[in-house]
Amino acid sequence: MTRFLPRPPKSVRRRLILGATLLATAAVMTSQAIGYVVLSSWLLDRVDEQLVEFHPPAPAYDDALQDRLPDPGRRQDVLPSDFHIFFYDSSGRRLPNSLGSATKPEPRLADDATDLGLQDGHPETVPAISGDGRWRVLLNSGPEGMSAVVALPLDTVDGATSKLLWLNAVLLAVTIVALIALGRWVVRLGLLPLTRMERTAQDITAGRLDLRLADTDARTEIGRLGRVLNSMLDRLQKALVARETSEARLRRFVADAGHELRTPLTAIQGYAQLALRPELRSGPERNEANRFIAENAERMSLLVDDLQLLATLDKAPSYRRERVDLLSLAADAVSAAAVHSASHPVALGPLRTPADPAGTQELGLAETVGDPHRLRQILENLLSNVRTHTPPGTGVQVRVGTTEAGPGTGGTYRSGRTTVSPPLPAGVPVSVIEVADDGPGLGPVEAKLVFERFYRADPARSRIRGGSGLGLAIAATIAEGHGGRLELDTAPGRGCVFRLVLPAADSGQEPR
Template sequence: MRRLLRLLSLRVRLLLLTATLLLAGLALVTTVVTGQLERYQLDRVDTQLRSFTALLAQMPATAPTAPSAPVVTASPAMIDPALDLIGAPYLVYLDGGGAVVRDVHTSGLDRATLPAPGALRGVPADGAPVYLPGADGTSRWRAVARPTTGPDGTAIAAAPLAAADATVARVRGTSVISGGVLLVLLTAAGWYALGRGLRPLRRIEHTAAAIASGDLSRRVPVDAAPGTEIGHLATSLNTMLGQLERAFAARAASEARMRTFVSDVSHELRTPLFVIKGSAQLYRMGAVTGHGDADEAMRRIENEATRLTALAENLLLLARLDDVSETHLDRAPMDLRTLATDARHDLRALDPSRPVELTGPGGDGPPGPAPVHADEDRLRQIVANLVGNAVAHTPAGTPVRIGVGTADGRAVLEVADEGPGMTAGQADHVFDRFYRTDRSRARSGGASAGLGLAIARSLARAHDGDVELETALGEGARFRLTLPQLRQG
């Protein structure tokens, strides 16, 4: 049975459950109503019979003198109207020995259906009503007996229960028919109501099927009121679907970034490996004969090996920075002014023709104190990348300004140049790994792989800071390192 129920739809199961409960309720109501009606009929008959026996017990029974004398002497024309008026009872007098002295009944009662004398003698004379079977065995009677006030005898009043039973049967039949009609109508109404009630669930099913087919943008229509169970379910499902869509989008973006990263790494590794392989092949083929040629080949191999080493170290650093729990920072109190001063010396050493100015943040006033609690070596790496970026992407002799101090409660070090600047599209990707604004630019050294700014931002964020860029085409670029300020005292 359970297996069969599991095969049925929720709508059918709910309808079967409600129909079963309704049928049980109708059956209970019918049983209670017919039982109460039958009890009422019996109480009414018992009340009448007690009244009759109380009257009969006060009236003396005149026994016939001859054995063959007739028991019923009254005329039916006189007896029938009177007895029919009071419910057509069967009135009987028994003598002390239990023999029938006199009995009275309407002519409409067949004597074969009357209670047998033996059954009448078994009726208790205390006025308690009892059931008696008819002599033919098909009818039921209700009888009450009391002792007479005259000679030793018993007065009995009995009434047939055929009319009461017919009334109860008619009520029971009417209840069954009307209950069946009501059950059919309510089942049809329930089928329609359940169909409308379960319509949001069908929409949820269709939405789930569409999502399973790959349409992650689908949402469940919220047709029900927000306070209902269906409304809560639809809202929760839409929230979950939004999270799933974002998770899948993030996963797709991560996979795309990984493919781009692998492609860029492969591209960066391929050039130095080709140079090393080509130089080695030339040497093996005997093309490198002179001492100077051998030195040049070794120099190229050494340069490309150095580039590979720098690239590998940068990739390893980025991998460590991606997992902050594994990033080890040797923090200590320091001042960014030290890094700014060293950066100015580095710029002059790289390009003596460049004017280098040391100012406060934004070029306002002299450089100010910028105390931080940070790893000095990592911060020097950030500043070196920013300085190297300014040298690599601006013409020789382009002025550079280094600003240091505090702004908005944070320590700031900025490197601003007056070079060609970048477009908005270039600025959006300048911190991406392996991104270069000039793809045709010759590469030399690890920084040219397009990892310098990505490393700088990752290191800054590991210090709870950031590296920001302000630029416009033809207006130069300003890279701004911000870090939490170390509170003194």
């Protein structure tokens, strides 16, 4: 049965127009039906009042019984309006004479009063003897057991209700047409924000990801929908940008790793081919080839170790959780650096703060919670970076102390400061280790890239001297894993200040 029912329109606009038209049509038809019933009932009550108020004169009964009623040509002058009176004698037989106009078909009445089915004083409706006319009749008791039926035609009532029905039909048709025409305009106007959303969504689908929905009024349903969609689009765009950035970094990382590995592999391959042909080389030359093979193999092994370490750090490794004395850590690193390289004098001193810019205070306790071996690795990378990228004789200062995170002390944003980690809350207690050198410093472009993997500030520098370009990336990752961050303050001719900012041991800050 349901498969024969008409399918509702799929368009929301058409559904709204159809629904509004049906509801308005039902409301108009209901009001018209109520008006029709009220008017018909009122007109019928008026006819009943006339019937009840009219009583046939007593002489008319005797005239009807004696057959002395006026002839049909004069009946209209005898009774008021369209009244018609039919008489029954005392035995209930209908008399042949009647009063009233003979221009209309008479009502259909029984020849015997007992068959009338009328009650005295209660009007009833009966059809005419011919045609589609109707009469309203009322039974009245007369003298000497006689009775009379007073009748009024319902032509006026039927004519008025018929005209009302036709008027209602025309009005209904006009209303439906007007509702469809105006409904389309009203619905189109009401759905205009959705239409704009549709066009904007099409433009976004076409590739214009920066577009946003204009209707965001929180007081309307469409506005709230627009705000939610804009928020969703922002998140999607950020996710796409993050994915594209991640893919680009991954491609660059793989390309750089392949490039870094290709050089030692090529050297190993070349010297290995020479080693396989001992008749062409002398003993010292073969020893030199073997030494180069070993050096490149060691370099490749270190590079692979660094790559594995970065992969491990990227997976959020678990660090040891113990109190670390950063002053002792820095002292050990400075001692080791002094032993390994005398070309870069290293000094240990207190941290410089806005309250003590000269660093005249004595060294004090600076503790954090973390993995001492990983934090020592950061210091070793920073000191090694200074020895590698600054000329001999460059002085290095390692400063240790405690302060609060801020633009002047570190841990938060400041113009010219470079980092890849999020800032710490301003004012939180932090422990800081600074590695400052008196070298040539870096320009703004180079400073923004120092924490990138495989980046070297001097592309012409040999890989044997310049390292793999992973040291600072590893150090920044370890610092962020401890809830802190590694940052750089530098300028051409002013040297570099690498600052390791970590939450103080009693600050309540947890590693990320």
